[in-house]
Amino acid sequence: MLKLSTKPPHSTGSRIVTGSLALFFVVGSSLTVADENDAKQLLKAMADYLDAQQAYSFDYDSTLDVVTHDNQILGIASSGEVTLTRPNNLYATRMGGFANVEMNFDGKTLSVLGKNANKYAQVEIDGDTDTLIDQLKNVYQVPMPAADLLLTNASEVLLENVTDIKDLGSGVIGGVECNSLAFRTDEVDWQIWIAQGDTPYPCRYIITSKQVENGPQYSVQTRNWKTGDAVVARDYSFKNSTDATLVELDKLSDANDLPENFTHRKGAAE
Structure with a gap:
């Protein structure tokens, strides 16, 4: 049985996260970076742009790192889609080697x-998408490492506990030229690439644990961004068309990124 030394990730500001398999280049201290105020303004411009959209959707690819007891880093890959309609509708999917999940939130019920086990869970949550994300992370302990990007006050939340900020200039993600920004807290380092121009959406987001050996990461890369009328209209209420069995949320094992034969070592990252 494979044993891991890290638990699923949580939000950037206060919790340790795991992440994706990556190739690193050591950058010397001679690297020139712009003023950190510029980086803050670019991050706020992204958050303001997303806040101004009544609806948006995107596809994503994510990778979650796990670290074995013999210090091998394994990347668990998933893909999915997200559609958000303000103030209180959210649809999301995630499909990987061990999970195939669909989530609907209509402002009243999550x-x-x-899909693999044909089981579903429902939770009564009355509020907007910010309330949903807060409840999932802090009440139901559901790992949502990139969900902070969906909050209406995303820049404020992301900048909590940040101790160092760097504007790394330009980068290209999926053919899109982006502003590359790097941030540090005591617990994690994180980096974000934001599309340049009039549509500053997040193209890639990486969180690196500083309190788990070997610095495992969580990464998410987005594509096919749509806003406004280009977003496909949908019904956010759940229809049990497959006659799925109702279970408690914490019993929905099919929603986990990791297979059941993966176990976590006591004392690993929270």
Whole structure:
């Protein structure tokens, strides 16, 4: 049985996260970076742009690092889509080697369907998408490492506990030229690439643990961004069309990124 030394990730500001398999280049101290105020303004411009959209959707690819007891880093890959309509509708999917999940939130009820096991869970949450994300992370302890990007006050939340900020200039993600920004807290380092121009959406987001050996990461890369009328209209209420079995949310094992034969070592990252 493979044993891991890290638990699933949580939000950037206060929790340790795991992440994706990556190739690193050591950058010397001679690297020139712009003023950190510029980086803050670019991050706020991204948050303001997303806040101004009544609806947006995107596809994503993510990778979650796990570290074995013999210090091998393994990347668990998933893909999915997200559609958000303000103030209180959210649809999201995630499909990987061990999970195939669909989530619907209509402002009253969160429904999560595990397609592989044909089981679903429902939780009553009355509020907007910010309330949903807060409840999932802090009440139901659901790992949502990139969900801070969806908050209406995303820049404020992301900048909590930040101790160092760097504007690394330009980078290209999926053919899109981006502003590359790097941030540090006591617990994690994180980096974000934001599309340049009039549509400053997040193209890539990486969180690196500083309190787990070997610095495992979580990364997410987005594509096919749509806003406004280009977003496909959908019904956010759950329809049990497959006659799935109702279970408690914490019993919905099909929603996990990791297979059941992966176990976590006591004392690993929270």
